[in-house]
Amino acid sequence: MVMRQNAAEIEEAAVRWVWRLDREGRTPQLLAELSDWLDADSRHRGAMLQAEATWMMLDRASQLPVAEAEPVEPEPVRSWFPRRVLFGGGGALAACAAAFLLFLQPDARYDTGVGEIRRVQLVDGSSALINTSSAIDFDDSANRRRVRLTQGEAWFKVAKDRKRPFVVEAGAVRVQAVGTAFSVRRRANGADVLVTEGIVETWVVGAEGHRVRVGAGERAFVADNAAISSGVAEATEIDRALAWRNGKIDLNGETLGWAATEFNRYNRREHIVVDPSIAGERLFGVFRIDDPAGFAAAVELSLGAKVAREADGTIAVSARK
Numbered sequence: 001m002v003m004r005q006n007a008a009e010i011e012e013a014a015v016r017w018v019w020r021l022d023r024e025g026r027t028p029q030l031l032a033e034l035s036d037w038l039d040a041d042s043r044h045r046g047a048m049l050q051a052e053a054t055w056m057m058l059d060r061a062s063q064l065p066v067a068e069a070e071p072v073e074p075e076p077v078r079s080w081f082p083r084r085v086l087f088g089g090g091g092a093l094a095a096c097a098a099a100f101l102l103f104l105q106p107d108a109r110y111d112t113g114v115g116e117i118r119r120v121q122l123v124d125g126s127s128a129l130i131n132t133s134s135a136i137d138f139d140d141s142a143n144r145r146r147v148r149l150t151q152g153e154a155w156f157k158v159a160k161d162r163k164r165p166f167v168v169e170a171g172a173v174r175v176q177a178v179g180t181a182f183s184v185r186r187r188a189n190g191a192d193v194l195v196t197e198g199i200v201e202t203w204v205v206g207a208e209g210h211r212v213r214v215g216a217g218e219r220a221f222v223a224d225n226a227a228i229s230s231g232v233a234e235a236t237e238i239d240r241a242l243a244w245r246n247g248k249i250d251l252n253g254e255t256l257g258w259a260a261t262e263f264n265r266y267n268r269r270e271h272i273v274v275d276p277s278i279a280g281e282r283l284f285g286v287f288r289i290d291d292p293a294g295f296a297a298a299v300e301l302s303l304g305a306k307v308a309r310e311a312d313g314t315i316a317v318s319a320r321k
Contacts, residue, residue: 013037014047023118111135112152114268115290117244125159126166131185131244132266132289153185155196155245172205173222182214183242190223194233194241202228249287249295256281256299256317263292272296275318278305 017034024030038044110120110130118130124140134152139145143163147156149170158166160179168175168184170191175184180198184191193202195214203211207226214220217238220230233241240250249262257279260272266289281303287295296315300307308316 010041010043010047011051014044014051017048018051109135109137115266117247124161124164124166127157129155129157129245131155149184149186149191151186153183153192153244155181155183155242157181158198172224173202174205175200175202175222177201180216187221189225190221192219192221194219194238196238196242204228243286244289247289249289251283251285251287253282253284255279256283256303259283259295260317263287263289263295266290267292269313270315271313272315272317275305275316278303278317278319 017037020030021034038048108123110118110128112118112130112132112134114133116132120128120130122128122138122140122145124145126145128136128138128147130136131153134154135150136154137148137150139148141164145161145164145166147154147166147168149168154168156166156168156177158177158179158181162178166177166179170184170186173184173186173191173193175182175191175193177198177200180195180200182193182195182197182200184193193200193214195216195218197216199213199215201211201213202220202222204222204224204226210226210228212220212222212228212230214230217232217235218230219233219238219241220228222228236252240252243250249259251259257274257276260274260279263272270292272292272295283299283302285298285302287298292315293309296307296317299305299317304320306318306320308318310316
């Protein structure tokens, strides 16, 4: 015998569905699962309406800054029903709001899987665009805002608050801003910092006296041993370095080996393996991060390379004999 869910359990399930739609995107598989859930009980549709209404209300209240480039992110939750129906029901709506607020606490962790690029709202009004296989912890306190980038890469649009500096920690590297936009990518021996708006200050723990300011249009590599190299980057170089925000890899003379490594960051099923004899060949073009097969086909045409697909999804690129 199947136990019938009570109203509270259904409301909690609806909250989880809206959260999954926001986090995972409206994939065909997820939409099919949601459709089955909606059809399973007549009460599910009403609960979903209330959960969506709460999400829309909180999203409007956040008033997020708009990113300079259109990022890749899950599509916003769109109602399955006419908008005029969305705001019926008060008690359940309040319950859903309380549940959603659990995701808006001052201390929060956000991470992404392979191939996932996620935009998140931080409670201070800032936003973060998190690249593939990355993780951040956000701590919002009375005198400072702190982000720990434990792995990967993220681009931040910082809400201005001069009384509370916004500091990103990437290993021993520190990057501080007040109100600006910049990216940080953790490397094995340091971190890349690229500023798209305003000015940041960067240093290494233990060498606080050696701080470097990096302004808009500039980039820096901050090594864990406190060595800092910085300089002006051309606008096109910045756009190419942050092309991942639009779901792209932009190549302008990078090697085939480097490009294959980048594609492999975003793809688990299709892994590119390059013959060392042609790994140094230079490539140009813009490619989708989720299309390694299309990239391999372009390499086959432009370099005259041999491309073979293995049963496990590996794409082998080699020189023709």
